[in-house]
Amino acid sequence: MVHSPSPDIDVPDVSVHEYLFGGLDPAALDDAALIDGTSGAVTTYRQLLGQVDRFAGALAARGLGVGDVIAVLCPNVPAFATVFHGILRAGATATTINSLYTPEEIAAQLEDAGARWLVTVTPLLPGASAAADRLGIPAEQVVVLDGAPGHPSLADLLGEGRTAPDVSFDPATHVAVLPYSSGTTGLPKGVMLTHRNLVANVAQCRATIGLAEGDRVLAVLPFFHIYGMTVLLNFALRQRAALVTMPRFDLAEFLRIVSEHRATWLFVAPPIAVALAKHPMVDEFDLSSVKVVFSGAAPLDGALAELVASRLGCTVCQGYGMTETSPVTHVIPVDRTDLDRSSIGVLLPSTEARIVDPESGDDVQVPDDGTASAPGELLIRGPQVMAGYLNRPDATADMLDPDGWLHTGDVATVTADGVFRIVDRLKELIKYKGYQVAPAVLEAVLLGHPAIADAAVIGTLDADGQEVPKAFVVVQAGQSLDEESVMSFVAEHVAPHEKVRVVEFIEQVPKSASGKILRKDLRAREAAARG
Template structure:
C-alpha cells in the first residue's frame, strides 16, 4: 500500500455551496467570477451567488428539493454555473448530460437517473424535447435558459424573486451529482457522488494544484464531464479565479479567447495538446499569458507535452482520475520539474493506492534498487471515492470492494518515491478525446444492423497516437456491406464522439467458452498488424 507523500488534509463537513461561497468577503464579492468568452460579458461573484440563490428558490417553489434529480443538458455558458450550483443549493441532485447525446441517449439517462426536470438551451431543445416527450415530461418541466415558447426561462425564474430555501442534509451521504460513467466496461451508470466527495476533491486539489486567486482559467472542458465539473465549476471558483467560458472547442476561437482574455491556466485533454504542438495557427496568436497547461481525461504522451511546453514557453502538467473518484487522484505538482511528464505524478493528500497483480491479488512494490514496481492494477482509496453506482449493487461490488478500494482497471507502476505511471489498461473502456466510449454500447448498435452477424469494438491508436473506436464486423452470409455503411449506421444512433472510426471485416469474433468477447485477442492482433 502507498500513502500520499503529502500531508493529510481536513475535509470540511459542509455542502458544496457553503464550501465554495460561504467565506467570500465584500472585496472578493465584487471581483469577476465568470467571463463569457464569446461575448465578453462579465459576472461578479456577488451576482453569481445571487443568481444561484434565486434559481434555488425557483426550484423550491416548484417543489424541487432533497431527493429530487434535475438534469442539465447545456454547453459551457456562464448560466451553467448558476443552474448547477442552484440545483445543489436547493438540496436536489444534478445529473449532467453530454451535450452531444441523441434524444435516445438523453432519454436513457433521464430514466435511469429518475430526473423529471430538465434544463437546457434552445439550440439543444429539439433533442431535449424529443426525449422529454417520449417520457411524458411536460414542457413546463423543461427549462430553456435562453427562452422558448411554452417553456420557463432563466430570466423568468430569477425574476420571480423566490428566496433560497432552508435545506438540511448530511454532506457525507447526500448525493450532489450523478454524472454517468461506463466504469471499467459495460453500459453507462450513474456515479453517486456526495457533497463530501466533491468538497474533499477540491480540498485535496487545493493542496497540490497551484491555481491561485485572480488566475484566469479557460473553461473549454465541458462542465457536464466530471473533469470540467470539479476542476472548473468547483475548484477554480473555490480558488476565486476567473472562469472564461467557451461553449465548444474550435481552435481559432480557443486561441482568440486565450489571447484576448489573457488566460493563465488552460485545462485540456490530449487532443487539444496535439493542436497546440503542431498547428500553424498557434503562431498567429499571442499566448504569452499562459503559465500552465494542465492535461487530463486521457494519457498525455511525454514528447507531446515537451513540444507544447517548448512552443508556448509554459509549464505542462498532467493528472489522473476517474468519474468514480470525483475525479482527481494523482497530479504532477507544479513545482516538480524533476518528474517525467508522461507519469501521472503523485497521490493527492489523504489518498492511498495499491498496485495489485490482477491474477494473484498480491501487491507489487518498488524494487530495492530504485526500479519501479512490476505493473499491476491501480486501486484507490480516499474521501473522493464514490458512494457507488445508482441502483446497481452488483456493478458497485465489482468496482468497489468491501474495504473501500476502487479497482480502476488501469495498469500502473509505482516508484519508491511514490511516482505513478499508467502503462496499460485492464479495462475495456475507450477514451476518445477524453470522452468515455463503452464498447458494449457500440456493439449493441452494430448488432442492430440487419446485415451484421456479429461485432466487437476496441480502441486503436490513430496517427496522432490518440485512441479511436475500431469495429470488427462479421457480415451476414451474402450481405453487401461497406466500411462506410457500418460507420454511417453507428453514427445515426450515437453521439459524435462515440462514432466508429475504423472498420475491419472478419470471419469471426474471438470469444471465451462463456461467450464473452476476447478483446485482448483483438488488441493483440492489432499490435501484430502494426508490427
C-alpha cells in the same frame, strides 16, 4: 500500499455551496467569476451568488429539493454555473448530460436517474424535447435557459426574486451529483458523488495544484464531464479565479479567447495538446499569458508535453482520475519540475493506492532502487471515492471492495518515490478525445444492422497516437458491406464522439467459452498489424 507524499487534510463537513462560497471575502464580490469567452460578458461573484440563490428559491417554490434529481443538458456558458450550483443549493441532485447525446441517450439517462425536470438551451431543445416527450415530462418542466415558447426561462425563474430555501442534509451521504460513467466496462451507470466527495476533491486539489486567486482559467472542457465539473466549475471558483467559458472547441476561437482574455491556465485533454504542439495557427496568436497547461481525461505522451511546453514557454502537467473518484487522484504539481511529464505524478493528500497483480490479487513489490515496480492494477482509496452506482449494487460490488478500495481497471507502475505511470488498461472503456466510449453501446448498435452477423469494438491508435473506436465486423452470409456504410450506420444512432472511426471485416469474433468477447485477442491482432 502507497500513501500520498503530502500531509492528510481535514475535509470540512459542509455542503458544496458552503465550502465554495461560504468564506467568500466581501472584497472579492465584485471580481469576475465567469467571463463569456464569446461575448466578453462578465458575471461577478456577487452576481453569481445572487443568481444561485434565486434559482434555488425558484426550484424550492416548485417543490424541488432533497430527494429530487434535476438534469442539466447545456454547453459551457456562464448560466451553467447558476443552474448547477442552484440545484445543489436547493438540496436537489444534479445529473449532467453530455451535450452531444442523441434523444435516445438523453431519455435513457433521464429515466435511469429518475429526473423529472430538465434544464437546457435552445440549440439542444429538439433532442431534449424528444427525450422529455418519450418519458412524459411536460414542457413546463423543461427549462430553456435562453427562452422558448411554452417553456420557463432562466430570466423567468430569476425574475421571481425568491430567496434560497433552508435545507438540511448529511454532506457525507447526500448525493450532490449523478454524472454517468461506464466504469470499467458495460453501459453507462449513474455515479453517486456526495457533497463530501466533491468537497474533499476540491480541498485535495487546493493543496496540490497551484491555481491561485486572480488566475484566468479557460473553461473549454465540458462542465457536464466530471473533470470540468470539479476542476473548473468547483475548484477554480473556490480559488477565486475567473472562468472564461467556451461552449465548444474550435481551435481559432480557442486561441483568440486565450489571447484576448489573457488566460493563465489551460485545462485541456490530449487532442488540444496535439493542436498546441503542432498546428501552425498557434503562431498567429499571442499566448504569452499562459503559465500552465494541465492535461487530463486521457494519457498525455511525455514528448508531446515537452513540445507544448517549449512552444508556449509554459509548464505542462497532467493528472489522473475517474468519474468514480470525483475525479482527481494523481497530479504532477506545478512545482515538481523533477517529474517525468509522461507520468501521472503523485497521489493527492489523504489518498492511498495499491498496485496489485490482476491474477493473484497480491500487492506488487516496489523496488527500493528508484526503478518502477512491475505493472499491476491500480486501486484507490480516499474521501473522493464514490458512494456507489445508482441502483446497481452488483456493479458497485465489482468496482468497490468492502475495505473501500476502488478497482480502476488501469494497469500502472509506481516507484519508491510514489511516482505513478499508467501503462495499460484492463478495462474495456475507450477514451476518445477525453470522452468515454463504451464498446458495449457501439456493439449493440452494430448488431442492429441487418447485414451484420457479429461485431466487437476496441480502441486503436490513430496517426496522432490518440485512441479511437475500431469495429471488427462479421458480415451476414450472402450480404455485402463496406467500411463507410458501417460507419455511417453507427453515426446515425450515436453521439459524434461515439462514432466508429475504423472498421475491419473478420470471419469470426473471438469469444470465451461463456461467450464473452476476447478483446485482448483483438488488441493482440492490432499490435501485430502495427508491427
